[in-house]
Amino acid sequence: MFNLGSPDSTSVPDVRRYLKEFLLDGRVIDAPAPIRNLVVRGFILPFRPKNSAEAYSRIWTDEGSPLILISQQQQQLLQKASGQPVYLCMRYGNPSTPDVIRQIQQDDITHLYIIPLYPHYSMASYETGLVAIEDEIRDVCPELTYSVLDPYYNDPGYIHALATQFRPYVEKDFDMLVFSFHGIPERHLRKSDPSHAHCLTCEDCCDIPNPAHATCYRHQCLETARLVRESLGIPAEKFRVTFQSRLGRDPWLQPYTDLTLEKLPENHVKKLIIACPAFVADCLETLEEIAMEGREIFMEAGGESYDMVPCLNDSPIWIDYLNGKVAEWKENLHNPANTAQMQYYYEKKAY
Numbered sequence: 507m508f509n510l511g512s513p514d515s516t517s518v519p520d521v522r523r524y525l526k527e528f529l530l531d532g533r534v535i536d537a538p539a540p541i542r543n544l545v546v547r548g549f550i551l552p553f554r555p556k557n558s559a560e561a562y563s564r565i566w567t568d569e570g571s572p573l574i575l576i577s578q579q580q581q582q583l584l585q586k587a588s589g590q591p592v593y594l595c596m597r598y599g600n601p602s603t604p605d606v607i608r609q610i611q612q613d614d615i616t617h618l619y620i621i622p623l624y625p626h627y628s629m630a631s632y633e634t635g636l637v638a639i640e641d642e643i644r645d646v647c648p649e650l651t652y653s654v655l656d657p658y659y660n661d662p663g664y665i666h667a668l669a670t671q672f673r674p675y676v677e678k679d680f681d682m683l684v685f686s687f688h689g690i691p692e693r694h695l696r697k698s699d700p701s702h703a704h705c706l707t708c709e710d711c712c713d714i715p716n717p718a719h720a721t722c723y724r725h726q727c728l729e730t731a732r733l734v735r736e737s738l739g740i741p742a743e744k745f746r747v748t749f750q751s752r753l754g755r756d757p758w759l760q761p762y763t764d765l766t767l768e769k770l771p772e773n774h775v776k777k778l779i780i781a782c783p784a785f786v787a788d789c790l791e792t793l794e795e796i797a798m799e800g801r802e803i804f805m806e807a808g809g810e811s812y813d814m815v816p817c818l819n820d821s822p823i824w825i826d827y828l829n830g831k832v833a834e835w836k837e838n839l840h841n842p843a844n845t846a847q848m849q850y851y852y853e854k855k856a857y
Contacts (some may be wrong), residue, residue, distance in 0.1 A: 511596030771808035
């Protein structure tokens with residue numbers, strides 16, 4: 507299992523170290539290396555770590571980072587449910603990908619099932635984490651056979667888990683349900699489009715069937731939202747999709763969450779439910795940015811109630827879904843089509 511990661515503590519040096527590793531990733535800030543280094547080292551790292559450390563301190567627990575703790579709970583519960591050894595690594599920070607792959611080698615593991623803790627494909631999350639694991643496997647234990655859980659944004663089991671998580675909230679009186687997905691720059695969509703001729707070329711590109719949807723983050727987010735909304739029976743007029751956490755001046759996916767929350771009360775939306783289906787574990791972006799800052803924005807703009815739906819976290823239905831995927835993998839383990847190592851996603855594109 508792999509997720510994004512977290513600083514080791516809320517100290518400014520630890521946050522700076524984490525942000526440095528994160529932001530220097532060419533799949534996160536995808537500018538040429540000299541420009542990326544200049545921007546990150548010259549303009550971001552001197553200032554941002556202090557503010558980020560303060561934000562992390564608002565959600566930090568006595569045991570540590572919520573993201574790490576919840577991911578560890580998921581790891582332990584899946585190991586108990588599946589009866590298989592389950593490993594957990596982070597793309598940035600600890601437990602690090604190199605350390606975990608070395609441990610897998612030492613434990614004489616011969617077949618590995620890689621579970622991205624990202625339901626949707628993005629070069630800045632799913633792709634960079636998977637490539638880091640594949641690179642490490644190639645360098646440390648190239649004889650290891652592995653399979654990967656594809657993006658599961660429209661998997662009926664995942665949709666059912668989300669709908670089950672949200673149902674108690676939407677059974678109450680509310681004016682609007684907002685799905686706030688993590689944002690990405692629009693240029694990432696274009697780079698992830700193998701044809702470079704579909705994504706963002708027209709207003710309804712995500713509704714037109716195309717092979718590009720296999721790596722299109724926006725399409726996959728909208729599809730998750732549509733399927734969950736239909737499963738819950740929520741009218742379209744009581745539902746919104748927004749995107750949060752933008753960075754820099756380039757255009758990111760819209761509409762932006764913070765601006766939407768500010769404007770909704772003007773349109774007679776007073777009772778709000780909000781959720782973040784791009785995450786399967788609560789983290790800084792859900793607990794601080796949405797549950798705290800988002801609430802403040804909405805209530806100051808005239809809102810009356812603001813309910814934040816927790817991520818799937820350690821819910822039994824989520825663990826059951828993952829365990830079902832592990833069972834499918836085990837059943838097909840010796841099928842040559844399933845045990846062949848995957849081609850890198852980025853080799854299929856011009857990226």
